[in-house]
Amino acid sequence: MHPRITISPELREWILATTRAGHGVPDVLRLMKENGYDPRQSRSIVAEVLKLPLAALLASADKTAPPGLRTKHPEAPDVTIDGHTIHVSLSVDTPMLRVLEGILTEQECIELIELAQPRLQRALTVDSDGKNQVDHRRTSEGMFFTLNELPLIGRIEQRLAALLDVPVNHGEGLQILHYLPGQEYEPHYDWFDPELPGFGAVTAVGGQRIASVVMYLNTPEQGGGTAFPEIGLTVTARRGSAVYFAYEGGDHSSLHAGLSVLRGEKWIATKWLRERPYRGQRQA
Numbered sequence: 001m002h003p004r005i006t007i008s009p010e011l012r013e014w015i016l017a018t019t020r021a022g023h024g025v026p027d028v029l030r031l032m033k034e035n036g037y038d039p040r041q042s043r044s045i046v047a048e049v050l051k052l053p054l055a056a057l058l059a060s061a062d063k064t065a066p067p068g069l070r071t072k073h074p075e076a077p078d079v080t081i082d083g084h085t086i087h088v089s090l091s092v093d094t095p096m097l098r099v100l101e102g103i104l105t106e107q108e109c110i111e112l113i114e115l116a117q118p119r120l121q122r123a124l125t126v127d128s129d130g131k132n133q134v135d136h137r138r139t140s141e142g143m144f145f146t147l148n149e150l151p152l153i154g155r156i157e158q159r160l161a162a163l164l165d166v167p168v169n170h171g172e173g174l175q176i177l178h179y180l181p182g183q184e185y186e187p188h189y190d191w192f193d194p195e196l197p198g199f200g201a202v203t204a205v206g207g208q209r210i211a212s213v214v215m216y217l218n219t220p221e222q223g224g225g226t227a228f229p230e231i232g233l234t235v236t237a238r239r240g241s242a243v244y245f246a247y248e249g250g251d252h253s254s255l256h257a258g259l260s261v262l263r264g265e266k267w268i269a270t271k272w273l274r275e276r277p278y279r280g281q282r283q284a
């Protein structure tokens with residue numbers, strides 16, 4: 001989980017003074033970049049100081065961000081890929097979020113669970129130094145497939161790549177998570193906080209994460225939805241559907257949580273996408 005960014009009083013005052021003096025946000029972002037600030041971090045800082053929605057600053061991204069890929073956001077009502085039709089049942093702009101129905105077939109969900117089951121281990125998170133750690137906030141069990149490990153995995157990766165217009169090699173290995181009653185994943189961001197000491201290490205290969213796709217492999221009897229507390233949205237976990245959300249620029253509205261499973265169990269497959277090709281190790 002990323003704590004909210006800390007902004008020094010001097011920087012806060014400089015941003016306010018510069019905008020009061022008549023300079024626009026693009027000027028502020030450009031000056032910050034010239035002074036060594038990471039453009040994504042600058043956008044989050046400026047959004048917070050000026051109380052602007054981060055999305056409003058993304059228009060400035062083209063001028064300030066280093067080249068990095070963004071995802072294409074699927075538009076309603078239907079997207080057909082290789083004969084497989086995916087229905088966009090909900091679209092949100094901030095964070096950029098889509099609920100996707102029919103991303104996986106029932107048979108694909110069953111096979112993924114069967115393949116993952118014997119390889120499950122306590123799920124980890126990335127600590128502030130960039131190392132994997134056991135974390136009380138994430139109590140599920142999980143495993144990773146490597147890229148294109150099996151024909152089924154390759155097929156799903158190709159489908160996501162075509163849907164989101166991101167090459168397969170920008171994806172981290174598909175992660176399967178299994179939650180039992182009472183297990184959950186507390187609110188967190190999937191992007192890496194540029195202010196944490198491990199940022200350089202976790203982004204050295206592939207750069208920053210730009211989007212997540214959480215695919216539901218079963219329908220829990222009760223509970224287990226994915227909550228987005230900043231916007232008051234809970235996506236119901238339903239076999240074969242998914243929630244996709246993009247957070248280019250470190251969007252705080254992408255805060256999300258795997259809600260506690262109240263009855264039954266919950267299985268998901270998560271795909272994290274990077275701005276550049278990623279050939280690295282497992283990340284939680």
Ligand SMILES: O=C(O)CCC(=O)C(=O)O
Nearest residue numbers: 185214225226257258270
């Ligand atoms: O379990 C969920 O619904 C969300 C999973 C999640 O947040 C994650 O894997 O990053």
